[in-house]
Amino acid sequence: MSNTLYPADLTWHEVDPDCHPFDPASVARVVRSLGPARKVPSRPDPEIDTAGVNWARDVAKPWSDAMTHVLVEHYGRWAAGWRWSLGEGDLDGGPVGSWCCASHSITTPEETVDRVVAALCEWRGWLEDLAEWFEAYPLDPETLLADRIRWERAARNLILQVADRTGAESGWYGHCLQVLGWFLGRWGVAPETAARLVRQAVGGRFCSWTAPDTALAEDIAEKLVGPLRPQDTRWSPPDRGPLPDHLERWIEVRGSVPWPVGEGSDDGGPVTPARDGAAEDFRSFDAAIDPARAAGLLTALELVRADAARGAVLDFELLHRWQQHVLGTPEPPPLRTRPAFAKGGDERYGIGPDTRARLDACLAQADNARLSPAARAARAHLDVCFFHPFDDGNGRAALLTLVFVLARAGVTPDSVVLIRRFGRRADDPQDALNLCRTVEFSIGQSRAATR
Template identity: 40%
Template sequence: MTSRPRLHDWAEVDPARHPFDAAGAARVVWRLAPPVPPAAAVPRPRQVFDEAAWAASREADRLASDWNAAMTDALVDHYGSWAYGWHWGPRSLWYYFSPIVTSPPETLARVAAALMDWRRWLEEVAERFDRLLPALRDAAPVGPDRAVAAWEVAFAELLTAGSAWAEDPDCWYGPCHRMLVWLLTATGLPEDRAVALVDAALAPWSTRWAYLSAADVADLAERLAHRVAGPQTRAPAAEDESWPDTWPHAWPSRRSHTRPPPHPLP
């Protein structure tokens, strides 16, 4: 089995480093694919426990997971590490652990479509980085305030794009996390340090099952920019614990100057 890349380093996925023939992707998938297991015909148990149905469902899950792993190994061996994320695209074209529910031709067509969707997304990210990275490099020698501002703009753009790309409101975290880490590693920050910074910044929002609001994006971008720019800058002070963040969605953030009026007493 191919060793599992983490894909935290931009160099692992940068399209400029990894040639790809989109026109031939479907043929490659057909040539590399292991035999597709039969479509799962057993419905998942719902309200009534059925031991036989549960066993069949678990077996379908195991077959699908094994097949997905073998398909992924084949793609990585052929294309390189970037292909490991073929099922991570911002649109849900393939769910890695779902039982196989289609015929072999349709299954392989969906795999090829998911691979190409992932590649197109990486190319879109690369286009953004081509614009953002020069601005970050130019701002660094000017001074910490200019550097913080440049990072804040870059982070805000990526957070907005990642949230918009996600097909479902509870799927924004993955695209946003990946792009933020990739941007940091693209500027030379060590991978572990980049992941730690992004993990800490996104932690308060990690269980938010809704798209990021404009206030969320602004707060996240500002805090992460101060942490990345260096020790000579100071991150904004933490909010008073009695003051809620932007949850529920209609509440103001710490950027607001007024609290919502209290509910009237009955």
């Protein structure tokens, strides 16, 4: 699973309507054909005792996550913004009014699916409006100095438009900064440069529940456009050329990460909470996508627990036995034979005659008791992500690997949501440490749930 479920880090290329065809006339039919639309959860009866069940967290949110997943699979990553609602909804500070949050917007199946359709069309309409505004103020380095006032006016108008569209409610400014970055990115400013210029121009002067006045919008617009220079090499992103091998980058990174050692905060004996977080997520999130998918994962999870209990060696042979159930194939799937791509094509993982041996060598290090259980589990999870051994289902394989490593340490996480919903980059050691901290946090929460 990856951060494709969340729209806050979408780039303009990922949302640009010109790059992603969309037929509004077919949306209702498409949405109703998707798995989650056929399994809208029923609201709890207030007269029935539901002690121990948090409906919003355990039922409604996994369903809306699953709906996002299938919409992104069908339409592309831009569709993740369908539930970016105004104010404090599912996601903070968005422009969508047709959806509030899963706990309030899920009612009857018909009404709920209608809201999803309306929200997706509303989000798409907003992106199309932005595209029109961007095109009205083309940035050209050759005429930058002469047209600076026009571009400042464009930035000012975008700020005011976003504030109006979001109602300047809770967290609205996050999307505003994103839109300003999209505007610069549309006209060739490198993403890193655009993000820095926006941060410097805004300088923390936006607040929740407070719309900017025209004077503030004009000052920020001036500070945004001012640093741009026609001769500045930041103007155009460099030609990246062929993608590097991100598997090789991961091998370099994994050796440089300061993985926590065994005496870390998560080293405190067996952890067996009442709730099996992986099983619960499969029954809610994955079942909403496809019941057969959930059933396969639950079968694989039983194998994972049994293999951990018998002290099985973690290697590709073990992984592909689990993966047969994950994918529902007649035979265990083989190691991929071609380069693989992920994150919308931004990462490429090579393949060679020694790939399996290298994967097995890395997975064997999950037995290294010098590292904390969280470090061993996080590293093995990322090994599977970036070796990308299968043609499909590698995110699920990575999660099962993490659960296996924790199970051998006597730990059952009571939630895997934070582990599963966010992607990590192969070439960023901080992402690896962040996953390790997330696993540590999950273990701590699970330990607290056993007391």
